[in-house]
Amino acid sequence: MSMTRGKIANLLGWSLVALVLVFLYAPLVPPAINSFRDVGEGGLFANYAAILSDDRLMAAGRTSVIVGLLVALISPLLALLAAEAVRVWRIPRLVLGVILIPLFVPGISMGVATALFFQTLGISPSLLTITAVQVIWALPFGFLIILTVMANFDPIHREAAYMSGANRIQAFFEVELPQIHPGILGAAIFSLILSFNETIRTSVVQGGNNTVQTYLWSQYQQVGLSPNLHALMTILIVATLVLLALLAILDARQSRR
Amino acid sequence: MRSTLNSPRLARAVVLGAPLALIFILILGPLSITLVVSFWQKIGFSMRPAMSFENYAAFFSGTRLEVLLRSLWVGVCAAVVMLLLAYPIAYLIATRLRTALVRPVLFLFAVPFLVNYVVRTFSWSELLSRTGPVNTGLMAVGITERPLDWLLFSDFAVYLGLVTAYMPFMVFPIWLSLSGMDRRLVEASWMLGEGPLTTFRRVVLPLSMPGVVAAAIFGFVGAFGEVAVSLILGGTGYQLLGNTIQSALNTLDYPLAAAISSVATILMLALIVVWAQVFDLRLLLGKIMGRT
Numbered sequence: 017m018s019m020t021r022g023k024i025a026n027l028l029g030w031s032l033v034a035l036v037l038v039f040l041y042a043p044l045v046p047p048a049i050n051s052f053r054d055v056g057e058g059g060l061f062a063n064y065a066a067i068l069s070d071d072r073l074m075a076a077g078r079t080s081v082i083v084g085l086l087v088a089l090i091s092p093l094l095a096l097l098a099a100e101a102v103r104v105w106r107i108p109r110l111v112l113g114v115i116l117i118p119l120f121v122p123g124i125s126m127g128v129a130t131a132l133f134f135q136t137l138g139i140s141p142s143l144l145t146i147t148a149v150q151v152i153w154a155l156p157f158g159f160l161i162i163l164t165v166m167a168n169f170d171p172i173h174r175e176a177a178y179m180s181g182a183n184r185i186q187a188f189f190e191v192e193l194p195q196i197h198p199g200i201l202g203a204a205i206f207s208l209i210l211s212f213n214e215t216i217r218t219s220v221v222q223g224g225n226n227t228v229q230t231y232l233w234s235q236y237q238q239v240g241l242s243p244n245l246h247a248l249m250t251i252l253i254v255a256t257l258v259l260l261a262l263l264a265i266l267d268a269r270q271s272r273r
Numbered sequence: 274m275r276s277t278l279n280s281p282r283l284a285r286a287v288v289l290g291a292p293l294a295l296i297f298i299l300i301l302g303p304l305s306i307t308l309v310v311s312f313w314q315k316i317g318f319s320m321r322p323a324m325s326f327e328n329y330a331a332f333f334s335g336t337r338l339e340v341l342l343r344s345l346w347v348g349v350c351a352a353v354v355m356l357l358l359a360y361p362i363a364y365l366i367a368t369r370l371r372t373a374l375v376r377p378v379l380f381l382f383a384v385p386f387l388v389n390y391v392v393r394t395f396s397w398s399e400l401l402s403r404t405g406p407v408n409t410g411l412m413a414v415g416i417t418e419r420p421l422d423w424l425l426f427s428d429f430a431v432y433l434g435l436v437t438a439y440m441p442f443m444v445f446p447i448w449l450s451l452s453g454m455d456r457r458l459v460e461a462s463w464m465l466g467e468g469p470l471t472t473f474r475r476v477v478l479p480l481s482m483p484g485v486v487a488a489a490i491f492g493f494v495g496a497f498g499e500v501a502v503s504l505i506l507g508g509t510g511y512q513l514l515g516n517t518i519q520s521a522l523n524t525l526d527y528p529l530a531a532a533i534s535s536v537a538t539i540l541m542l543a544l545i546v547v548w549a550q551v552f553d554l555r556l557l558l559g560k561i562m563g564r565t
Contacts, residue, residue: 029361029364029369030365032358032362033361033362033365033378036358036362037382039433040382040385040441041384042396042400043385043393043394043397043400043437044385044388044393045396046396046399046406047392047395050399094292094295094296097292097293098292098293098296100289101290101292104285104289105289108558109549111293112558113545113549114296114297114300114301115296115300117301117304118300119491120491120541120544121304121498121538121541122494122495122497122514122518122534122537123515124498124515124518124519124534125307125515125518125533125534126303128307128522128527128531129303129304129307129531129534129538130299130303132306132307132310132527132531133302133303133306133307136306148299151299152299152300155296183281184285213388213389213390213392214389215389215391215501216391216500216501216515229389229391232391232392236395236505237504241395249392249395252388252389252392253392256387257388260380260383260387264380271376
């Protein structure tokens with residue numbers, strides 16, 4: 017009796033999971049469908065081709081790529097050094113507490129704060145300010161990923177390196193890094209994804225620069241969404257999914273080891 | 274004594290200390306300056322250092338106060354709805370799933386979270402519109418004769434947007450605290466003769482509270498300070514706190530924007546401090562930080 021009740025509860029539970037997933041994935045579909053509407057004479061991919069001839073959009077695309085790569089480079093590096101500092105100085109609570117703050121501050125507030133900070137320092141809005149606000153946003157995620165892989169690294173390997181005469185730097189680069197580098201790569205891809213998908217924080221510190229996301233956001237507020245913006249959204253979704261697939265492959269390889 | 278201050282040690286202090294200092298400056302610097310600017314005065318299109326409470330007075334009165342109260346209410350309700358969904362999901366993943374499937378299923382929840390939520394919110398306005406697929410479908414199967422008006426530009430639409438934007442990420446801290454739980458405690462409760470419901474209420478739920486509250490704060494702050502979901506799905510006049518900040522920015526009123534932001538940040542910090550004081554975080558962080 018209780019067995020069947022348990023089974024029914026399980027079934028209900030997994031139906032809930034499936035239903036929630038339908039709701040979570042449904043919004044990924046409409047942009048792709050809309051991007052193939054109103055194509056007129058230009059063929060099926062007319063809306064995509066229109067992106068290429070839009071100079072402002074192409075400039076925004078370049079900004080997105082440059083900032084994305086910078087964030088993917090800087091954020092894991094800072095996260096790695098911060099994680100190392102946590103271990104050396106044994107101050108996990110303080111560092112974790114500060115790094116996680118941006119997760120819990122409303123996006124627009126963090127944007128306002130960063131804008132005021134750079135304004136006070138006399139630094140005008142640029143790719144640098146956009147990169148800074150996105151690094152701060154990506155850092156908590158990268159930090160947690162790197163802490164997790166470092167926790168899985170058995171310190172005994174490092175001790176063994178010291179005993180065979182390696183100094184700290186050698187032990188790190190020759191013993192620890194080869195073992196934790198998938199985690200660092202994972203943090204980099206994660207940071208790139210977060211950068212590509214950041215809108216609100218960036219929109220406050222962007223100044224005259226646009227990323228693809230802030231361009232979409234301002235176009236929506238000023239004139240509404242045109243068909244080529246649906247094409248743009250589709251590209252963003254697909255790019256995110258491709259990067260996530262890369263992350264999944266990396267993860268599968270790592271756990272098979 | 275001299276040898277402890279030798280150059281490798283100094284080099285390490287610089288290599289690790291400088292980036293840490295940079296991180297602290299980039300996070301705490303902006304928040305501190307915002308607090309300072311929140312007491313400044315707006316003069317035309319610029320601002321002047323002052324020690325004035327007029328920005329706070331402007332915030333805690335009239336329409337902005339209404340928006341603040343509504344944001345608090347929406348934030349709490351949305352967080353509750355998100356928890357009611359995220360908890361069972363995290364619980365099933367942590368207790369009813371083969372180990373090999375745990376990561377793939379968690380990954381399924383990470384994917385939509387990582388696709389830009391503004392884009393996802395645009396999609397919802399498309400899906401829920403009068404001529405959108407949801408209304409068309411409902412009319413085709415005869416559930417309704419006319420398009421449902423409350424699907425878009427309504428509380429329903431805003432909650433749907435908020436839940437789908439922030440709930441997926443809330444599964445992770447809850448799962449983390451549930452999977453770090455010592456299963457022997459549950460077995461002990463069973464052996465002492467308690468049924469599954471009592472065991473859940475007295476053992477599992479209390480042990481998972483650090484993750485639950487962390488998730489709740491994350492969802493609350495997200496909904497509370499929202500800009501895009503309320504603008505796109507709430508319709509004209511539907512404002513949450515983020516929209517008030519945005520409209521202060523649109524009139525270049527940085528001191529007011531700073532005051533509102535400071536209130537939001539201080540509220541959040543207070544919640545986090547209470548959370549860290551009340552709960553033993555070793556269980557939640559043990560998995561991340563190892564044995565230290």
